[in-house]
Amino acid sequence: MIPINPKSGIPLWEQIRDGLKNQIMLGVWSPGEQLPSVRSLATDLGINPNTIARAFSELEREGLCYSVAGRGCFVEDNLEVIKMKRKNEALERLDEILKELKNADVPKETVISKIEELYKEGEN
Amino acid sequence: MIPINPKSGIPLWEQIRDGLKNQIMLGVWSPGEQLPSVRSLATDLGINPNTIARAFSELEREGLCYSVAGRGCFVEDNLEVIKMKRKNEALERLDEILKELKNADVPKETVISKIEELYKEGEN
DNA sequence: TAAGTGTACTAAGTCAATTAATACACTTAG
């Protein structure tokens, strides 16, 4: 069951999206497995089916699942693809920041030392 | 004269803020120099003085100028301080991205090669 | 065919943001 707090100020569809995302990432639902239907979740949580559908739609946009009209919503078969996509997005943002730092005359060595420092902390 | 487009969807105060920011960065107004007054800009552009004041307030928050009640709004004397602040903000964002990349198992070498590549392009 | 699925369209309600009207407080030239 996904935790819902209507008074939190956070939109219901976001709470549902994040709850499902967590479950998917934790492996509660296996790749390719069908997620609970829009209507069953709606009745379980006592809210409108469209709100669930919105959450599904966002998850699909993020690549975590795919919906088929008349059949249901299924967990993405290959979660590695998603991780790869996120990696690439992060690398693009890195490019942006680096350009900005270069324009601000931050020397290359400063940036590199930041990296060395961070990667030293863990075991990666 | 600052370009204004009321139909653009971008708030007037943001357009004014960005226009003034550009002029300051380009040196149209010298450090310490008094900017046009809230009311003169308001009548020039045909909008409410409060909208101009909002733009000024934001510029002050960003450190590009400072307002004195009864006297006027003046360009910050030391623009280098501002550049330094922005540099630090960019470095903080760099930290965020690096953490994310590390979590996504992006090897240190990939990140460093990105840096080498970018800094090779220009003359910095 | 019937029951289940996702989806599209519309509308109501809420809430935040923008903008303006107005009055206030301060500084300074005269």
Place this chain on the structure above:
DNA sequence: CTAAGTGTATTAATTGACTTAGTACACTTA
């Protein structure tokens, strides 16, 4: 001291976006 100029605070109206729900539609499959 006063008047004209400055920025600022408060309030309100309006607009617009967002969330959510109601309802109907289109598709799939047992």
